[in-house]
Amino acid sequence: MPLDKLSHPQQARAWFDNIPIQNQYTVGIAGEVFFRGLMDGKLLAAHCQECGRTFLPPTLYCGNCFSTSGEWREIVPHGVIDTFTVVHLDLEDNRLEQPELIALVRFEGCEGGLIHRLGEIDAAQVEVGMPVEVVFRPPQEREGSILDIAHVRPLTKS
Amino acid sequence: MQKQMAIVGVGYSGFSSISPGLSYKELMYEAAVRAYQDAGIDPRQDADGFVTVAEDFHEGTSIFDEYVPDQLGAVMRPVHTVTGDGIHGLIAGALKILSGAMNIVVVEGHSKASNILTLSQVTAYALDPIYNRPLGLNPYSIAGLEMQRFLHQTKNTVEQCARVVVKNRRNALNHPSAGHGSDISLEDVLASERVASPLRKLDIAPHSDGCVVFVLASADAARDLTPQPIWIRGMGWSNGSYSLEQRNWAHADYARQAAQMAYHQAGVEKPHDEIDFAEIDDTFSYKELQHMEALELCGEGEAGRMIDEGATQPGGSLPINVSGGSLGVGNLLEASGLQRVLEVVLQLRGQASARQLKNVETGLAFAWRGLPTASGAALVLSR
Ligand SMILES: [Zn+2]
Numbered sequence: 001m002p003l004d005k006l007s008h009p010q011q012a013r014a015w016f017d018n019i020p021i022q023n024q025y026t027v028g029i030a031g032e033v034f035f036r037g038l039m040d041g042k043l044l045a046a047h048c049q050e051c052g053r054t055f056l057p058p059t060l061y062c063g064n065c066f067s068t069s070g071e072w073r074e075i076v077p078h079g080v081i082d083t084f085t086v087v088h089l090d091l092e093d094n095r096l097e098q099p100e101l102i103a104l105v106r107f108e109g110c111e112g113g114l115i116h117r118l119g120e121i122d123a124a125q126v127e128v129g130m131p132v133e134v135v136f137r138p139p140q141e142r143e144g145s146i147l148d149i150a151h152v153r154p155l156t157k158s
Numbered sequence: 159m160q161k162q163m164a165i166v167g168v169g170y171s172g173f174s175s176i177s178p179g180l181s182y183k184e185l186m187y188e189a190a191v192r193a194y195q196d197a198g199i200d201p202r203q204d205a206d207g208f209v210t211v212a213e214d215f216h217e218g219t220s221i222f223d224e225y226v227p228d229q230l231g232a233v234m235r236p237v238h239t240v241t242g243d244g245i246h247g248l249i250a251g252a253l254k255i256l257s258g259a260m261n262i263v264v265v266e267g268h269s270k271a272s273n274i275l276t277l278s279q280v281t282a283y284a285l286d287p288i289y290n291r292p293l294g295l296n297p298y299s300i301a302g303l304e305m306q307r308f309l310h311q312t313k314n315t316v317e318q319c320a321r322v323v324v325k326n327r328r329n330a331l332n333h334p335s336a337g338h339g340s341d342i343s344l345e346d347v348l349a350s351e352r353v354a355s356p357l358r359k360l361d362i363a364p365h366s367d368g369c370v371v372f373v374l375a376s377a378d379a380a381r382d383l384t385p386q387p388i389w390i391r392g393m394g395w396s397n398g399s400y401s402l403e404q405r406n407w408a409h410a411d412y413a414r415q416a417a418q419m420a421y422h423q424a425g426v427e428k429p430h431d432e433i434d435f436a437e438i439d440d441t442f443s444y445k446e447l448q449h450m451e452a453l454e455l456c457g458e459g460e461a462g463r464m465i466d467e468g469a470t471q472p473g474g475s476l477p478i479n480v481s482g483g484s485l486g487v488g489n490l491l492e493a494s495g496l497q498r499v500l501e502v503v504l505q506l507r508g509q510a511s512a513r514q515l516k517n518v519e520t521g522l523a524f525a526w527r528g529l530p531t532a533s534g535a536a537l538v539l540s541r
Contacts, residue, residue, distance in 0.1 A: 005179060012178035014273075017218070025287040033501040056403065057289050063399060081405055081531075083310070085302030087295060093278050094313065102299050104307075112403035115290060115303075123355075128310045146292050 027147040035144040049069040077134035079105040119151035164380035165389030172368020182270040193371035201231030206260035208232040211247035234380035242527040244496030245535035247423035267493035271365035291358035302354025311408035318462035319443040320347035330486025337366040337488040361443040364487020383519025394419025398532025424538040434518040437498035439526035440483040495525025
């Protein structure tokens with residue numbers, strides 16, 4: 001152990017550094033199916049013919065039985081709120097002027113679901129189990145990303 | 159497992175919210191010197207191998223494992239670094255002994271969290287880049303989503319979560335090395351800033367800097383080195399889906415599976431009766447309750463009642479996080495699990511000073527790998 005340690009906080013020197021980090025992320029076979037579906041205003045899930053489970057977001061492989069999924073199924077974009085939160089901090093841990101309402105939505109007959117913004121509702125009105133629907137951006141604004149979904153909102157009776 | 163390998167040396171440095179006077183290498187060196195002194199070994203002669211745990215993005219250095227040998231006395235020796243919690247690393251070290259390949263193995267984990275200037279950004283970078291990251295959410299949103307679902311399904315309450323914070327922060331007052339001990343009230347917790355509802359600022363374990371080093375030994379080597387080996391009786395770990403969407407948000411399945419694996423090896427059939435005390439993940443207040451249920455220290459939905467009744471207080475029937483846990487000691491990143499093991503070892507040795515529990519034979523340490531993971535590791539230890 002050292003005999004002479006720093007004896008004053010001002011002696012404690014530090015070096016600062018940062019690097020730019022940029023990546024591209026290949027969406028893959030299942031991702032192509034899913035995002036082309038979003039551009040058409042559809043939610044597409046992967047169905048495993050081996051164990052009969054359906055996964056959203058879709059994957060090429062089944063997380064349950066490890067066989068190739070191989071079949072894509074359109075999901076009715078109506079679900080229920082499994083859980084939700086109101087987030088008050090941004091990515092730099094600064095307080096948001098407008099807190100964000102986020103929900104995990106589950107869809108019937110489907111494992112998984114969708115995490116997205118919840119809109120057109122006051123935070124105080126949100127409950128677990130509430131029926132919601134997916135709102136897509138207008139077709140001309142879609143570019144094949146998860147943000148082609150504008151938000152989810154309480155299910156409007158039609 | 160019956161007395162096949164043991165922890166024979168412990169050393170640590172920290173645990174404080176900042177450590178401007180020491181580099182991470184010097185924190186490691188301090189802890190290592192103490193561990194080798196405690197075990198009575200010379201690492202250059204006696205240690206057969208070394209395991210460390212680290213994440214490159216937490217260290218701010220690519221290929222970080224190259225930076226660990228020197229300050230541990232491990233240059234030109236067998237070293238490998240695990241990405242995971244410290245208990246994952248400890249298990250990797252123990253398996254080297256169990257395999258018969260090595261007799262004495264050193265395990266290290268550390269946190270220099272105060273050097274990470276954009277930790278939320280780093281944690282958010284662990285989210286799925288295609289399906290989740292485009293939303294640009296602060297990663298505490300994941301804890302908020304999980305806490306909401308856990309409370310909804312189990313009927314535990316935010317008050318009971320706050321009671322965990324009060325207990326652990328107060329426990330830390332009896333731990334001279336804990337970085338965040340304080341005598342706070344339930345009201346303080348419930349009135350703290352909202353972060354990701356229902357999660358509030360004081361529900362979140364603040365970070366600490368520090369390092370923990372263990373010396374592990376085979377049964378024969380352990381008996382030669384110390385009159386007081388602490389035996390590793392069971393080890394388990396489990397990894398859930400990376401996918402936030404595929405995960406079970408109410409129950410910590412990874413904890414249940416890791417514990418069942420460890421209990422089975424240790425011959426523990428009724429955890430609530432056979433585990434004398436536990437140091438378990440409390441990175442967020444609700445996590446202590448969620449993990450108690452998953453680790454079968456109580457039934458589903460009963461964790462809140464246990465904290466209400468004081469059963470998990472130091473004087474209760476099943477003391478939990480007597481050290482102060484992460485809420486009181488501080489979140490030590492990858493070293494968090496090793497701090498939990500450290501407390502179990504000190505308690506079993508009778509070296510826990512003011513917070514020493516009476517008549518403890520068997521302890522459980524459980525670590526969660528933290529946001530955004532669904533992975534954990536468990537260790538059952540006994541005298
Ligand atoms: Zn399948």
